Amino acid sequence: MVPSVSNSSENLHPPPRRVALFVTCLVDLFRPAVGFAAIKLLEEAGCTVEVPPLQVCCGQPAYNTGDRATTRAIAMQVMDAFEGYDAVVAPSGSCGGMLSHHYPGLFDDDPALKARAENLAGRSYELISFLVDVLGVKKVAAHYDGAVTYHDSCSGLRELGVKEQPRQLLGSVQGLELREMKTPEVCCGFGGTFCVKYPEISNAMVGEKSADITASGAGTLLAGDLGCLMNMAGKLQREGSAVRVRHVAEVLAGMGDLPAIGEPETGAR
Amino acid sequence: MQSTAHAFKDNVGTALADPNLQDSLAKLKVGFSERRRQAAERLPEFEALRDRARDIKNHTLANLDFYLEEFERKVLALGGHVHWAPTAADARRIIADLCRSVGAKTVAKSKSMVAEEIALNEHLEALGIAPIETDLGEYIIQLRHEPPSHIIAPAVHLTKDQVADTFLEHHRKLGFDKRLTERNDLVAEARYVLRQKFLDADVGLTGANFLVAETGSSMLVTNEGNADLSNTLPKMHIVLASIEKVIPTLEDAAVLLRVLARSATGQESSAYTTLNTGPKRPGDLDGPEQYHVVLLDNGRSGVLGTEMQDILRCIRCGACMNHCPVYGAVGGHAYGWVYPGPMGAVLTPQLVGVEEASNLPNASTFCGRCESVCPVRIPLPKLMRHWREREFERHLTPKAVRQGLALWSFVARRPGLYRGLTTIANRVLSLFGRVEGRYHSLPLAGGWTRFRDFPAPPPGGTFHAQWKAGRKRP
Numbered sequence: 099m100v101p102s103v104s105n106s107s108e109n110l111h112p113p114p115r116r117v118a119l120f121v122t123c124l125v126d127l128f129r130p131a132v133g134f135a136a137i138k139l140l141e142e143a144g145c146t147v148e149v150p151p152l153q154v155c156c157g158q159p160a161y162n163t164g165d166r167a168t169t170r171a172i173a174m175q176v177m178d179a180f181e182g183y184d185a186v187v188a189p190s191g192s193c194g195g196m197l198s199h200h201y202p203g204l205f206d207d208d209p210a211l212k213a214r215a216e217n218l219a220g221r222s223y224e225l226i227s228f229l230v231d232v233l234g235v236k237k238v239a240a241h242y243d244g245a246v247t248y249h250d251s252c253s254g255l256r257e258l259g260v261k262e263q264p265r266q267l268l269g270s271v272q273g274l275e276l277r278e279m280k281t282p283e284v285c286c287g288f289g290g291t292f293c294v295k296y297p298e299i300s301n302a303m304v305g306e307k308s309a310d311i312t313a314s315g316a317g318t319l320l321a322g323d324l325g326c327l328m329n330m331a332g333k334l335q336r337e338g339s340a341v342r343v344r345h346v347a348e349v350l351a352g353m354g355d356l357p358a359i360g361e362p363e364t365g366a367r
Numbered sequence: 368m369q370s371t372a373h374a375f376k377d378n379v380g381t382a383l384a385d386p387n388l389q390d391s392l393a394k395l396k397v398g399f400s401e402r403r404r405q406a407a408e409r410l411p412e413f414e415a416l417r418d419r420a421r422d423i424k425n426h427t428l429a430n431l432d433f434y435l436e437e438f439e440r441k442v443l444a445l446g447g448h449v450h451w452a453p454t455a456a457d458a459r460r461i462i463a464d465l466c467r468s469v470g471a472k473t474v475a476k477s478k479s480m481v482a483e484e485i486a487l488n489e490h491l492e493a494l495g496i497a498p499i500e501t502d503l504g505e506y507i508i509q510l511r512h513e514p515p516s517h518i519i520a521p522a523v524h525l526t527k528d529q530v531a532d533t534f535l536e537h538h539r540k541l542g543f544d545k546r547l548t549e550r551n552d553l554v555a556e557a558r559y560v561l562r563q564k565f566l567d568a569d570v571g572l573t574g575a576n577f578l579v580a581e582t583g584s585s586m587l588v589t590n591e592g593n594a595d596l597s598n599t600l601p602k603m604h605i606v607l608a609s610i611e612k613v614i615p616t617l618e619d620a621a622v623l624l625r626v627l628a629r630s631a632t633g634q635e636s637s638a639y640t641t642l643n644t645g646p647k648r649p650g651d652l653d654g655p656e657q658y659h660v661v662l663l664d665n666g667r668s669g670v671l672g673t674e675m676q677d678i679l680r681c682i683r684c685g686a687c688m689n690h691c692p693v694y695g696a697v698g699g700h701a702y703g704w705v706y707p708g709p710m711g712a713v714l715t716p717q718l719v720g721v722e723e724a725s726n727l728p729n730a731s732t733f734c735g736r737c738e739s740v741c742p743v744r745i746p747l748p749k750l751m752r753h754w755r756e757r758e759f760e761r762h763l764t765p766k767a768v769r770q771g772l773a774l775w776s777f778v779a780r781r782p783g784l785y786r787g788l789t790t791i792a793n794r795v796l797s798l799f800g801r802v803e804g805r806y807h808s809l810p811l812a813g814g815w816t817r818f819r820d821f822p823a824p825p826p827g828g829t830f831h832a833q834w835k836a837g838r839k840r841p
């Protein structure tokens with residue numbers, strides 16, 4: 099079960115080994131399996147993983163509502179909690195992007211804090227791109243039966259360039275066939291608080307997404323962000339679809355046998 | 368044009384329930400983005416051109432006063448006139464006075480969003496001057512008394528059948544009593560009807576895509592050639608343009624044109640690119656006797672030097688709305704004013720006030736597709752977020768949202784309390800959702816569960832609780 103890692107002599111710097119997991123609030127509360135899958139993948143790639151206990155949220159709900167003061171306070175809390183690790187890794191492009199692309203801009207008026215934010219930004223990553231681009235993981239030893247389709251979550255795709263990395267690793271999963279939907283890069287309509295502030299628009303967007311997913315013929319939908327996954331799973335299930343929805347890390351870590359998002363535990367019925 | 372941006376949520380309901388609109392939007396979403404993608408792929412230097420386009424506009428905005436005065440000097444030297452209009456009312460008055468000075472009865476107009484912005488048609492009609500839209504899309508919506516729903520394709524919300532009905536209704540009195548079904552026949556009928564109107568017009572009024580300071584030219588791109596008739600046939604040509612349309616040189620115009628058409632329609636270049644440089648000169652075979660440029664500010668100079676300045680780079684290609692999933696769901700009318708989509712969500716609060724348009728910058732998932740296709744790389748999500756910050760500072764954010772956020776923030780800043788509350792929430796949600804695995808309705812989550820099931824967390828506790836208990840697998 100050891101993923102192949104590129105020869106470290108190719109890299110000028112040794113890969114970061116002491117990694118902090120940024121669990122994200124959605125994974126913590128709704129899908130702990132994603133956190134365990136992330137840790138398994140990181141450990142198999144040779145990292146020592148710690149979960150800083152004082153972490154809560156990255157601050158996006160405040161940031162995207164325009165509340166800069168609260169966002170700054172939460173960002174400082176995150177900077178404290180993740181001080182000193184080689185890398186901070188989140189199983190989410192949205193939260194990873196918040197740390198790596200948005201924190202420094204919060205402190206333009208304070209050079210000392212800005213430097214700290216830039217330091218954190220420089221060692222913050224989204225999980226799958228960290229595995230592939232930084233650790234050089236080329237394949238995983240997992241098995242998953244059936245056809246899957248992959249949705250490119252917006253922040254991961256457009257802020258962090260996560261596109262080929264998950265597809266590359268999924269290509270190494272035995273028994274798995276990737277069937278692309280027509281527009282995997284179009285937003286699913288989640289958008290954090292957007293989905294409850296503008297539910298009709300969000301519903302129109304996720305309705306279109308579910309039609310695209312269904313048309314792909316895949317029995318499983320994967321993506322790298324739990325918010326998008328819960329939105330799409332909720333719509334598919336409301337429509338009575340049989341498509342199963344999972345975080346990509348679960349499948350890559352060989353945890354594809356767990357009940358899918360929104361499915362009961364076996365035997366619960 | 369009267370704004371209905373404050374009624375955004377009602378407008379959205381209407382738009383989502385309109386089957387004709389939804390039909391039209393389904394075509395728009397695929398067509399425009401696919402053509403733009405292909406056009407960008409065919410031009411290896413496209414990304415580098417986007418950088419240059421951004422730099423040209425940034426340089427101009429940093430020296431806007433200089434280039435505007437340079438442009439004015441050149442126009443005057445050519446025998447034209449320049450009128451400075453600080454507000455929409457000033458622009459309306461200037462244009463009305465010009466029309467009356469030549470006793471104009473009709474004004475042939477080519478598509479101008481700035482004219483929509485200052486509600487020029489309504490003003491001219493009130494003065495007994497008939498404005499005639501000569502762009503096909505604008506002509507259609509003028510017949511239907513509708514505002515444009517897209518900045519480059521103003522009638523994109525209509526289906527072919529709706530256009531056929533509109534033409535039959537309005538052209539019957541001109542002797543066209545057959546309902547047409549073919550696209551080309553509809554275009555031919557409109558062309559025939561419009562041709563006489565060009566010949567009758569006393570004044571031609573056009574917008575401008577660019578004003579070239581180096582030569583004093585106004586530059587206009589169309590696919591119908593209507594602008595060329597609007598500005599050559601009548602005896603007076605009025606160019607109405609906002610101040611940020613000025614660029615330094617023709618060289619710069621060439622760069623911007625190369626990204627404009629590709630971003631807008633996926634064309635290498637528009638069918639017609641017209642330069643107007645002053646009035647008819649002695650010896651010219653045609654052209655207007657009088658050439659006037661009305662430069663509109665209408666709040667733009669107030670954006671200079673602020674965090675919103677980047678929006679003034681906009682060259683009105685429409686790519687942001689063509690790629691926006693929110694625009695794609697609700698169309699342009701829902702935004703309630705002239706400029707829809709992401710660029711409208713940034714510009715409209717500036718021009719009509721953030722109180723009126725407070726919904727627009729909020730109705731975005733920040734998916735970033737607009738920024739990824741913008742030919743001048745405007746960071747549209749960032750600018751929408753700036754509006755949200757201003758709304759929050761001015762207490763315009765809805766009370767329920769503010770209170771929810773304050774509560775969440777109180778908890779999120781206390782990790783111990785947060786851990787305790789999430790443990791309880793996780794336990795309750797997983798317990799009551801255990802049999803189904805999900806919820807069909809949930810108190811306080813009606814916005815979600817009206818349309819979607821809500822996944823229940825699996826039993827076993829939060830991640831942090833399980834990790835603390837030493838588990839390595841859920």
